[in-house]
Amino acid sequence: MQRNLEFIKDVYSTTKEWKDEKCFEQIQQALEEANMKVMYAFGDSMHRLYKQRPSLHAVEKVVRKFPSTLSHEDEDGRLPIQSAVCAELKDGFYTEQAHEYIPLLAKEGMKYDVGGSGLLRGGLLSIDPGTASGLKSLQMLCYMDVDDNDDSNVFEELRELDLFTKDDIQDYDLLLWCIGQFRKKSKFNFFTSLDPDALLGRVGDYNLPLSYFLNNETELEMFWKAGFQYHPNIGGLLFLKDDDEVILFDEISNRLGIETAMSVLQKLLHTKSDYPILHHVFTKAHHHSSLFAANFPWAFYLRDHNGRTLHQAVLASSPSNMNANSFLIASMTENQIQQKDPITTLYPFAAMAVGEDGDLDKVFYLLRKCPLVVETYLEENDSNGKNKRKRNNSYGSNAVS
Numbered sequence: 001m002q003r004n005l006e007f008i009k010d011v012y013s014t015t016k017e018w019k020d021e022k023c024f025e026q027i028q029q030a031l032e033e034a035n036m037k038v039m040y041a042f043g044d045s046m047h048r049l050y051k052q053r054p055s056l057h058a059v060e061k062v063v064r065k066f067p068s069t070l071s072h073e074d075e076d077g078r079l080p081i082q083s084a085v086c087a088e089l090k091d092g093f094y095t096e097q098a099h100e101y102i103p104l105l106a107k108e109g110m111k112y113d114v115g116g117s118g119l120l121r122g123g124l125l126s127i128d129p130g131t132a133s134g135l136k137s138l139q140m141l142c143y144m145d146v147d148d149n150d151d152s153n154v155f156e157e158l159r160e161l162d163l164f165t166k167d168d169i170q171d172y173d174l175l176l177w178c179i180g181q182f183r184k185k186s187k188f189n190f191f192t193s194l195d196p197d198a199l200l201g202r203v204g205d206y207n208l209p210l211s212y213f214l215n216n217e218t219e220l221e222m223f224w225k226a227g228f229q230y231h232p233n234i235g236g237l238l239f240l241k242d243d244d245e246v247i248l249f250d251e252i253s254n255r256l257g258i259e260t261a262m263s264v265l266q267k268l269l270h271t272k273s274d275y276p277i278l279h280h281v282f283t284k285a286h287h288h289s290s291l292f293a294a295n296f297p298w299a300f301y302l303r304d305h306n307g308r309t310l311h312q313a314v315l316a317s318s319p320s321n322m323n324a325n326s327f328l329i330a331s332m333t334e335n336q337i338q339q340k341d342p343i344t345t346l347y348p349f350a351a352m353a354v355g356e357d358g359d360l361d362k363v364f365y366l367l368r369k370c371p372l373v374v375e376t377y378l379e380e381n382d383s384n385g386k387n388k389r390k391r392n393n394s395y396g397s398n399a400v401s
Helices: 002-013 021-052 056-065 067-071 080-085 099-111 118-123 137-143 148-160 166-171 185-194 196-200 217-230 248-256 258-268 277-284 286-295 297-301 310-317 319-324 326-330 360-369 372-400
Strands: 088-090 093-096
Touching: 021 056, 021 067, 021 080, 056 067, 056 099, 067 080, 067 099, 080 099, 080 118, 080 137, 099 118, 099 148, 137 148, 148 185, 166 185, 166 196, 185 196, 185 217, 196 217, 217 248, 217 258, 248 258, 258 286, 277 286, 277 297, 277 310, 286 297, 286 319, 297 310, 310 319, 310 326, 319 326, 319 360, 326 360, 360 372
Parallel strands: none
Antiparallel strands: 088 093
16 A cells, blocks of 8 residues: 555656546545545544553644544544543443543644634533533543542643633532542542632532532542631531521531531541631531530630630620530639630620620629629729820820920
């Protein structure tokens, strides 16, 4: 075959030796037909990259020589990039893939509007016809339960090519497609490192919290671990509320079981932890105070990110919260009653008087238990008043002079 092609090329280039135009027309037609067959063969082969796994260089040479192969559909109407994402269906699941080729296929596909306009990013945002739920290729790449570590590298490559952005994580519910029946920890961790706020968002057709889609202890641990890492100051992801004002810890406990929920928390928050879990429980979910106090007694003595003790954190949240955790106020020592809040600088008795739910009975209880705090308070006020008068007199003297 190679010798025939070389002979035709040699004769064709020397028109003086062969001047039969009809012959040349027939040869030209044959070459065009052969070219189409070659292109079609490569197009079919692009859907089988997962089997032969040619080098990236070889694939790049083919797509640059025959760009139309990037748009060559298989019998199901799928593009090569979609076959690379999930190539073979077994027992209802796509189990074969060729993910290492995806950045190249997407980059080259962008040049030729594969899948449609350039807005589809070379087919990454094209809907996969093989999915009943109408998932895009980018979402299917998250859904696949193979080569999880390698897939994180694929997304990193796509990001470097500006074919994947932080906004995609929430725009296309990518965290949702990293959970479910599979375990895709590396991709989940990669996405949450790029956009921690995606953990707080709503996902799916019904705009529900992500935690609604957690199915087992492994997924719950992955989810809560990320929450404590990126959102520690709001109690991780335990005490967010859904549209019915139900905290997510309760929804998960009701669905997966309180034993499962507490087992995960005990893995994440152990005795060597310095996370003030009780501060959050007592202020956001006081109906679980006894449960958490029994499981995390070491957290009674921690301070939160504001430097507050447990008593101070509950007092700062509201007098009603302090009353809901009544044993806290009953257990306060004289030393604790004399300690000011590090943020508001209020004494506990003053904090109990703040707001519409202020409790004067508890104010008097604290003052009776530690009368010394009144003397200290009055001395401070007197001292502050004297200092203020001195400053005013100083300003007046300067003005006269």
